[in-house]
Amino acid sequence: MHDGTFHTIGDLARHTGLTVKTVRSWSDRGIVVPAGRSAAGYRLYDARALARLELVRTLRDLGLDLATIRKVVDRELTLPEVAAAHAEALAAQIRVLHLRRAVLTTVAEHRATPEEMDRLNRLAMLTAEERNRVIEGFLDAVLGGLTDPAVAGVRRTLTPELPDDPTPEQLRAWVELAGLAEDEAFRARLRALAEDLTARRARAGDGLPRRDLVAVVRDRVGPAVAAGVDPLSAGAEPVVAALTAGCAEALGAADDGVLSGRLPALLAAADDPRRERYATLLATVNGWPAPESAAPELAWSLKALAARRAGAVDPAGTAVTSGGGGAPTRGQTG
Structure with a gap:
């Protein structure tokens, strides 16, 4: 069927x-077939061939x-069958491109070495089952063998679950999080924190869940940080007292033994930027609200x-300074 008009290739x-x-x-391939030839032997095409050519161009x-x-x-x-199959193939290609972009973005942001880039690329291309094995290995290293009843809940809160159709941001977060999960030093730091916490809970003997130290610090110290209170000032003394009391309760320890014991080391471990980064990445992967940073507190x-x-500060909150002759003197700070 045509309107009587013929077209040349041009x-x-x-x-x-x-x-x-x-x-x-x-x-030449027979995809568009001529309706005839001119007197000079040139191929001529009808309206059907033109419509077919438009379809071929669109599909290409x-x-x-x-x-x-x-x-x-x-x-x-049928066109719907081909369209469905091709759409599925494109979806797979797009996912691969997103993964590659996630790797390259992470490499650029963290100035990764070639060896680190290879590792990140491997982590990005893991299947869902392989991703689970990476995270299970990480959680086993941090929490395995601990008998505290709260461990199962902690394990759940530390588990990333990448959606089947993740956003580019979730993919980038997964790549970086998986890299952290394989960091042996980070694993060891978290393991030490977990062992210390479970040991203190066992000594407390009541079996009740206790608050995370970071949450205690944020609650007790947050207002002072917001108000600009100098940690070396007399005004900081009530805050320090409330902090040590709250941490003692959270740790199941005596108030008078916390300050001179493990508290500074525990807070220093909690202040590890990798710990906070893991929490931020975990929230992104799981679609949770971003956690509030406790670094200032x-x-x-x-x-x-x-x-x-x-x-350097006496119990009354008076800072110890050096006088002109080098002898210690005391003066108020604030």
Whole structure:
């Protein structure tokens, strides 16, 4: 069926925006068939051929190969079947591209070495089952063998669950988080924290869950940080007292033994930026609200505790300074 008008290859090229070479090539392959020839022997095409050529051009623009296109235009395959299969293939390609972008972005942001880039690329391309094995290995290293009843809950809160259709941000977060999960030093730091906490809970003997130290620090110290209270000032003394009491309760320890014992080391371990980074990445992967940073409160607490342990501040909150002759003197700070 046609309107009686015939087109040369040049006409088809002008109508479709294709090159003459491309139209001729597709005609040679039998994808677009001429309706006849001119007196001079040139191929002529009717309106049906023009419509077919428009379809072929669109399918090529969508990335289909010529062999598949020919089956579509020859009705050996239906267009919806081909479209569905091609859409699925494109989805897989897009996912791979997102993963590659996640790796390259992480490499650029963290100035990774070639060896680190290889590791990140491997982590990015893992299957769901392989991702689970990486995280299970990490959690086993941190929490394995601990009998505290709260461990199962902690394990759940530390587990990333990448969606089947993750966003680029979730993919980037997964790549970096998986790299942290394989960091042996980070694993050892978290293991030490977990062992210390479970040992203190066992000694407390009541079996009740206790608050995380970081949450205690944020609650007790946050207002002082927001108000600009100097950790070495007299005004900081009630805050330090509330901090040590709260941490003693959380640790199941005697109040008078916390300050001179393990508290500074525990807070220093909690202040590890990798711990906070893991929490941030975990929230991104799981689609949770971003956690609030406790770095300012932890830094304030560590400074206040260190000064008091070193005798730089007396129990009344008076800072110890050096006079002109080098002899210790006392003066109010604030």
